Amino acid sequence: MKYDTVIGLEVHCELKTQTKCFCGCKNNFGDEPNSNCCPVCLGFPGALPVLNKKAVEYAVIAGLAFNCSINNESVFERKNYFYPDLSKAYQISQLEKPLCVNGYVEINVDGKPKKIRLNRIHLEEDAGKLIHDGIGGTVVDYNRGGVPLIEIVTEPDISSAEEAVAFLEALKNTIAYTGISDVKMEEGSLRCDVNLSVKPSDSVVLGTRTEMKNLNSFKAVYRAINYEQKRQIEEIEDGHKIVQETLRWDDNIGESKSMRSKEDSQDYRYFPDPDLLPVYISNEQIESLKNSIPKLPSELKQIYLGYGLSDYDASLLVESKAISDYFNEVLSYVNEPKIVANFIINEVLRKLKECNENKMKAQELSELVTLVAKKEISATAGKQVFEKMWETGKSANVLVEELGLKQVNNDDELLSYVVAAIQNNPQSVADYKSGKLSAIGFLVGQVMKASKGKANPQKVNEMLKAELEK
Ligand SMILES: [Zn+2]
Known part of the structure; x- marks a missing residue:
């Protein structure tokens, strides 16, 4: 049976602001662990977040660069979950009213242009980073916690690993031009989750999707997609059902492993963050940001x-x-x-x-x-x-x-080379005169050789023609 692969991507991109999204801590990769933290980004009781204006502007610039509509009013929500890299036990994010909606990115695969629609771009904060020491212990660095992040969510318009990589390349390149992020995948400032399902080509019903988390190179995305589409097709052909779940791609062994059953948004108990007011952006502000984009x-x-x-x-x-x-x-x-x-x-x-x-x-x-x-x-x-x-x-x-490469443009000197080439190559001259005009190429080559590449080839060509037609 023939199958179609249906892929949607969620791309996380860290913004290159001076400070974090809701506090004054430095946003700087590679600093001493846990040196850029404060009660706000660590979520101490009573600490109040203050929104970073630059982060909002950068997110809007991303939206404009990808042809989105910018919402004049948007709202920050709390996404509640517990994980050791999230000391607050919630992440400030956006669900109902994101900053940017309905954009697209144009890609070109094998000469075929295609528009990949974007569902949204929203602003949120990054979590901290767990570092596994390889001998059973894990430490956590909260420097990354609270760093502004945009999440770019596509519609399920991507149908192959090649298209996914072309999309990511176009996305990364355009973001680099805007200057809002350094898009360094190796430092984690650009990361990608892949949602993938397969369905028989003649069916209109979408299959059950799985999500692969935190792929941090184009190669990993490419390999993970090819692996997962093959795995799902094999499961279906063996008569099994695809389980909706979150997978972790292991690029070293080239396989994905189940992490947990996939959550839906209701599992996160989203609600508007009571510490943050809605964000209002006027059309004038949007226009002025638009004009600031290189x-x-x-x-x-x-x-x-x-x-x-x-x-x-x-x-x-x-x-x-x-x-x-x-x-x-x-x-x-x-x-x-x-x-x-x-x-x-x-x-x-x-x-x-x-x-x-x-x-x-x-x-x-x-x-x-x-x-x-x-x-x-x-x-x-x-x-x-x-x-x-x-x-x-x-x-x-x-x-x-x-x-000594100065081109010879001196007519007398060139003429001596031309005459010599004609005298020494009677066969080419005969060919030319019998109508095989391409024979002149050989003669030009001889002049170039004699002049050690210094003759002006265009001029040589003209002079040879003139001599041969005498
Ligand atoms: Zn802080």
Whole structure:
């Protein structure tokens, strides 16, 4: 039988505010355990939370970046549960009236564009962190408790592991552009839960879903989805029922394990937090936040397409904010988008795969681009100079002199190479004259070789044609 997989994601993203969501404690990863805590974030009796305005603004920015409607009024609720990483025994979250609703994220898998709808984005606080020492003991660090978090909840629009990863990549990249989070999965600032069910393709009834918690790499998400869809199909084919439950994915052994039966929202006894007033945001405030958002990848891509770049190249450049910022900076020195894009995509990105640090300052690259654009050196020589610049840190102009790469544009000198190429290659000349026009390519190659790559190929081409047609 054929099955469809139905996936919804819940993505938690920590916001990069200076302080926590409801107190003045520092929001800083990696500090001494339990050094950033106070009676409010630890939930001492009588301590009162004060909402961090920046956290609300960041959550609204996320909503706007993902095409959500922003609710003018939203409410904080208490989600009650006991767990050792939650000293208050409740988490301040949002259920009935979240800040943002009804957005979408566009993805593209195998050239097929698809909109993944968002149900909501709400603001809540993070819990502390349990650290298992590996010999049976567990300690807890409450520094993370109270750190502002947005939860991004999709509709069940995702139908494969590939789509889930494409969604997460698009989400992560756009958030990085807005600057509201550092989206470091390895530090836990972006985490993902997967809700998954399968159903026979011809059925309209959704299957029973399971939830896999806290996946913290794209690879883990990909593997967990493939594992879980296979497991559920096998259970169904064996005549078993899928149990609604929460699973923990173990990326080391590549299996999921049952944690507990899945809770519904009523199990958490949500109620409005009596210590916090509803949040009101005016349309003017929303508009002003909208105007504060830097250009997002989708917008930048349109601009780059307008420069005449291919879809592929434009997409590559907006895959990272660092790269598109760099591209824009080089363009501020030299307005040659295509040449700059070629250097970044073919040379800089290649180098960055070997070492993480970009050694080529934007202005330095712009000098090299200028030499290529003015045809003072050939494109091939440009690559050679780039390599040396990266290695030695010398400027493009100095290296062109040192390596003797200045392109030959002198007509007399070029003509001598052209005449020699024609004399030494009678077969190619005969081919050309009998109508095999591509034979000229070989002759151009001979001139380039004789000039040690310094001849201007375009000019050589023209001169050869003129000579051959004499
Ligand atoms: Zn605190």
